[in-house]
Amino acid sequence: GRGFAFRRKQKVERQYRKLLKKGRKVHSQQDNQFTDTYPEHLKHLYLAEEEMLKKRRRAPGESVLSEEKLNKAVESVMTEGKFKKKTSNQKAKEEYEKIKAERARKREEAEKRKQQREAAQRLYKQKKMEAYKILSKKTKRGQPNLNLQMEFLLQKIQQNT
Numbered sequence: 001g002r003g004f005a006f007r008r009k010q011k012v013e014r015q016y017r018k019l020l021k022k023g024r025k026v027h028s029q030q031d032n033q034f035t036d037t038y039p040e041h042l043k044h045l046y047l048a049e050e051e052m053l054k055k056r057r058r059a060p061g062e063s064v065l066s067e068e069k070l071n072k073a074v075e076s077v078m079t080e081g082k083f084k085k086k087t088s089n090q091k092a093k094e095e096y097e098k099i100k101a102e103r104a105r106k107r108e109e110a111e112k113r114k115q116q117r118e119a120a121q122r123l124y125k126q127k128k129m130e131a132y133k134i135l136s137k138k139t140k141r142g143q144p145n146l147n148l149q150m151e152f153l154l155q156k157i158q159q160n161t
Contacts, residue, residue, distance in 0.1 A: 041087075 086094070134152045137145045 131152065134148050135144075137148050139145055
């Protein structure tokens with residue numbers, strides 16, 4: 001009966017009692033809890049929550065003015081956030097995206113070079129094969145066809161000049 005679960009239960013009960021005592025002592029701080037204790041990048045959310053709570057307490061006629069104030073507050077917080085320094089998580093994400101883009105670019109360049117090399121090899125093999133066919137032709141008696149060889153050499157000289 002006095003094991004781990006029992007001690008944990010007692011600890012949770014103590015923490016709950018502490019919270020109850022603090023709640024009885026501090027009622028005036030509830031108005032400021034949305035603006036003071038929360039991080040800047042989430043402040044606009046808590047301001048919106050606070051306005052919604054106030055709206056429930058007030059009459060419906062006053063809600064239009066509070067919504068306008070809320071929108072202005074949210075916009076000001078949003079514009080302030082744009083000029084602030086980036087968090088380490090944002091920096092890491094940006095760096096990751098840069099590295100990813102660089103890798104993709106390198107991969108595309110390598111693929112392009114590979115395709116060009118393959119095309120050049122195909123062209124080279126095709127020309128080599130044509131030259132081989134022309135130069136290896138034989139007459140009826142099995143002798144090399146010198147007329148075709150001379151024409152091939154003439155074409156080669158004309159292409160070079």
